[in-house]
Ligand SMILES: Nc1ncnc2c1ncn2[C@@H]1O[C@H](COP(=O)(O)OP(=O)(O)OP(=O)(O)O)[C@@H](O)[C@H]1O
């Protein structure tokens with residue numbers, strides 16, 4: 088946020104001193120008097136000073152979004168001028184080996200650009216608010232002020248500020264620590280609380296090298312990702328927002344979540360893990376997605392479980408029946424339940440809103456791809472459908488290399504055959520391969536895997552046999568029932584026939600007597 092106030096007459100040092108004194112002490116003046124005083128304070132400075140003063144606030148006007156310019160300026164000042172400040176703040180850095188120093192609150196530094204001196208002040212203001220229930224809350228607002236002589240106004244606004252923002256952005260990219268975000272409930276969407284998203288540093292070790300899957304498929308995905316990340320101009324040329332959708336589907340433990348981490352590590356993107364069930368409605372969803380940055384992956388895990396996304400396709404009759412059944416039970420829960428709809432989700436990921444930030448990958452994961460509404464996963468929305476499947480030999484080789492550091496073994500042939508015949512998830516294979524004590528070497532682990540897969544195969548055979556038996560029994564029962572019904576029908580018809588002929592006999596006897 089950028090605010091300009093022109094101040095005439097007194098020196099920049101005096102202005103700075105006034106500004107700092109005002110920022111520190113104004114918080115002790117009652118609010119209604121403070122706002123009046125503030126007006127006169129700035130008017131007075133304006134009459135007296137030759138200096139221009141520009142304010143960059145930490146949050147944008149709506150107060151809900153953090154200002155990127157503020158962060159760029161902070162980066163710039165930390166790197167270029169903080170060393171000259173007398174009071175510094177030490178922040179944790181990416182690798183925690185070295186400290187990142189920045190200006191402390193109410194501190195001042197000087198910078199020189201094209202031979203022109205400017206001053207930066209870091210300010211802190213405490214703001215008191217009163218809720219509808221009369222409770223007082225206070226929060227802090229930070230801002231930087233840039234002060235310079237008015238004769239350099241054009242140069243500073245046109246060149247210096249652009250230079251600071253560009254440099255600060257580049258420093259931010261260099262020092263950037265990858266983050267994993269999760270969405271907060273909307274009651275916490277205020278700068279003095281957690282904002283829309285909370286984050287933690289993201290250091291998941293999974294990479295494409297450690298991901299066990301068909302090597303050709305893996306290469307295709309990597310190429311697709313590289314093409315996407317370099318595709319800024321291409322997407323602009325073809326008139327598409329710079330985003331790409333991936334649908335990862337497959338049974339549990341086949342590496343869908345692991346793949347997300349691998350993509351994040353591969354492209355150096357942040358991850359926004361969107362928990363749809365805590366999003367109240369479509370408009371909340373839009374705001375959340377608008378508050379995500381570029382170079383990021385927005386993930387909705389287990390999309391089939393997140394929402395009743397096909398609910399709106401039910402017939403009226405079905406809806407009525409369901410409503411009757413669970414009306415009372417759900418009434419209370421319903422008030423808290425998310426009202427995000429399929430069309431709301433589609434609009435947010437694919438509509439006009441999706442073009443508001445660049446370089447974004449949207450990933451859905453599911454165990455049941457058939458359950459999903461076709462509208463949700465059509466190409467263009469989910470451009471790349473990736474099936475994560477059971478562990479076959481190629482995937483096993485990656486796991487054996489990762490977990491046991493071996494590339495061959497005399498039992499590889501058996502394992503190849505067994506894994507083709509048995510459906511075992513990479514998660515189960517990985518767990519079996521992992522040494523459980525220092526005494527266990529690769530040989531022990533490989534033998535354990537052969538045993539486990541054989542047991543699984545036997546189990547699967549028994550289950551299949553049992554299923555076959557049940558099916559045959561059901562078929563037999565159905566056949567018997569059909570035969571019984573046919574027999575019964577036959578008997579009834581014969582009975583009817585006998586009855587009919589008896590009645591006819593009686594009638595002719597009667598007629599004869601007459
Ligand atoms: N393809 C794989 N390559 C490497 N490790 C894997 C793979 N699949 C599973 N694993 C291992 O199994 C664990 C569970 O895998 P992951 O959470 O990625 O499965 P998932 O497909 O997301 O399962 P779910 O459907 O239950 O969410 C991982 O931590 C990882 O160690």
Ligand SMILES: [Mg+2]
Pocket residue numbers: 343344345388452
């Ligand atoms: Mg998962």
